[in-house]
Amino acid sequence: MTQSILTDIKKAAKKSLKAQQDALANTQKQLEILNGGPFEDGELPYFKDKIAETGQFPLKPKTLEVLQINVGYMCNQVCGHCHVDAGPDRKEIMTRETMEQCLEVIRNTGAHTLDLTGGAPEMNPDFRWFVEEASKAGIKDFIVRSNLTIILANKKYHDLPEFFKKHNVHVVSSMPHYTRGKTDKQRGDGVFDKSIKALQMLNEVGYGMPESDLRLDLVYNPSGAFLPGDQAAMEHDFKKALKEDFDIDFHNLFAITNLPISRFLDYLIASDNYEDYMYSLVEAYNPAAVENVMCTNTISISWDGWLYDCDFNQMLDLKVASKVKHIKDYNDDILSNRDIIISQHCYGCTAGAGSSCQGTVA
């Protein structure tokens, strides 16, 4: 039974939940699930009550350090675990006008890190223009989250490694495993070979080499209903395998927990893993990780300019609880007074050593 559902998911996997008109494309429905089940029954504590035990409710932002801009949900891949529900069929793309508004904020903010994400950010037609303009703003760490395969998806992307180098972009790329089977299962057939080739191309221009300032980090997230293992141990295994098998170098590995939203939530439910997964997250709850969850130093901006506490809240359509809700009215002082909006998906950020877009936090 479960197996046939999984086959259905696989068949449908070429499309986003939105294009399939899946019930879970509705964020309200996702929130209902996250608030119901074992939490409603009182078997597991609500995140709010859990952090209240250590006096951490309401969750408040600290100094803003990271602006994370999602330039669109379009992607060349349709990964089974994607929390963005990204894919080729998603048409939400940031316009140049919204980019101008972002640039205005980038130039004036105290944030030291700019983090461009998607979808595949490179698919936004104004991506290169935006990177060129943003790199002039003197931001210390300029990250682009590249899924690697995009570099080989079309001739017009082949020069991306050179382009990234020219603008001193810090490349952060996902790589679910150092073996072909696991990678392709999570991200699609052929993804492994293309990712390997793309990493070699990045290495060729200097990215990820031991002494190089051109930063190349990898993101690992589990390909299934389990939590990531120890980040340092995983990094060691990845480094050894990628070097021995493909002569690939990279700097750091970030181990990221899959949050139970969007396509990953859909997978958890269809494979009958949802309850167990939530139990695992709650069991691995680490109060020390709460201190540094991503939303405490980040603002996330969507393709249409709305502001969120993090990329996950963006995908649940939970806009910041502040008078200022849109990039055009951006105001650091007003935003820093807000309470961060939380729900049970937040347990994904506080499990074990914690999880953020930069890996563990505790």
Next chain:
Amino acid sequence: MAKSYYDPADLRKFGKITEWSEELGNKFFDYYGKVFEEGALSAREKSLIALAVSHVVKCPYCIDAYTKDGLQRGITKEEMMEAVHAGAAIESGATLVHGVQMMNKYDKLSM
């Protein structure tokens, strides 16, 4: 009464054994935790040993737990299956080596 001897949800309740005997329960969990820490053997190696033994003692809870533990550690399915075979080989070897006892007895009893 439950209709089945094993319920996957019972694994989550394992910790509750301390409720009926706190001292012994805690001693067990302290010991258990210590055993699986990094030592002369890595935690990864111990996870594979635990998986093999789980099969030999045929404990469905342990099999679930150490399959998941292996996935979390990035252990591949090939490694996991080899560990299971190592356990199975010892178990079948242990059965077969008793064949020598049978042969001895047979010879002793036969003219």
